[in-house]
Amino acid sequence: MENRLIELKKEILFCEKQKSKLDDLVKRNDELVGLIEAQRKRWEKEQRDVDKLENGSLTSFFLQIIGNLDKKIEKEEIEALKAKEIYESTKHEIESTKKQILAMKDQVDKLYDLNKEYNILWIQKEEKLLKSNTSTKEQYEKYIDKIASLKSIDKELKEAVDAGKILLKELYKAKEKFESAHSWGVFDMFGGGLMSSMIKHDHINEANDIINNVKSLIKKFERELKDVDIEIDVNITTFDKFGDIFFDNIFSDMMVQDKINNVLGQVKSGILCVENKVKDLEKAILNNKIEIDVLDEKRVSLVEMV
The missing domain is CATH 1.20.1330.10 (f41 fragment of flagellin, N-terminal domain)
Structure with a gap:
């Protein structure tokens, strides 16, 4: 059977790596949350521009007269679509990141108990070694x-x-x-x-x-x-x-x-x-x-x- 102290050490090292990844994920999530509101507002603005043109605003009236309305609507629709894609992509990444954070948090939470068990066992083994008369x-x-x-x-x-x-x-x-x-x-x-x-x-x-x-x-x-x-x-x-x-x-x-x-x-x-x-x-x-x-x-x- 594998030495329990070595086994604990492996688990601790794994959890510490997970903690490092978790810290990176939390940082990334904070960045995304800071971006998404501005991205949502931009998408809504672009969509409003499309709606105005399609619903007969003063601007659309003049564009229709000079024959550029369809081109303008197409351009605005493309911009609105891009803005929506960026927003949806960020939203999806936030949801994915949150799931990963929750999954990793369970593993990282084990660190305290693992370190505690390791330290207790370490002291016992060290005492045993120091009491021995070996090379x-x-x-x-x-x-x-x-x-x-x-x-x-x-x-x-x-x-x-x-x-x-x-x-x-x-x-x-x-x-x-x-x-x-x-x-x-x-x-x-x-x-x-x-x-x-x-x-x-x-x-x-x-x-x-x-x-x-x-x-x-x-x-x-x-x-x-x-x-x-x-x-x-x-x-x-x-x-x-x-x-x-x-x-x-x-x-x-x-x-x-x-x-x-x-x-x-x-x-x-x-x-x-x-x-x-x-x-x-x-x-x-x-x-x-x-x-x-x-x-x-x-x-x-x-x-x-x-």
Whole structure:
């Protein structure tokens, strides 16, 4: 006789597939119900247009005079027929969908009882396995330990990804500010005057504030990466204040512009580096999940076969 736990699992998987189909059917039914009223009104309108022409409206009178009445009636009848066909088709699909929903609902309603029975039997079988002194028990415990270890790594990987994304957000802010400072710096070099120089330095100051925050975020990201044995080297310096506002000449402007370009280059390199690390982390999370799923299936199989 087939193992009851395996039998239950098959029934549960079947019901879960039915539930997915049921959800799709309910969604489709809602869409159809939303369409059918408009389709009915369109059909009735098209039919009214035909009736008006056939019953001697003012429009039909003029069409009859110019000899186009029959053609117009034929055209309107075709449109009314198409509208009716669309309406009838939707109506039929709604009726069919409702029948399928009712049939599937009976199957899906079994899920709760099936899962309940499965869980009770699972606990009994697991207890029986853990009380035994077999190689199966040893293998089962190895799977549990390995899965726990991988889940711990998964948590650390996700924390590192979160830290990386927060860091990237600030790096992009700094990039935006230094790019604005660069644009104003170009304008300043070609005679923008005191106002452009002040705006440029406002952007530099705002970028420096962001960079100071970036530095602490880099340290946090480095700590998270260390937990998962990954290294990173991101070096970003703050922009040293330079008094070109007070020394308005092409040489001071060029020196400031060179410093802006230098820090902007560091920020861009930092963004590229962090983005690559985040991608590596996300790939590691995916691989980790696959390994956990495989081990978990093996663990479950051991209990099911008891």
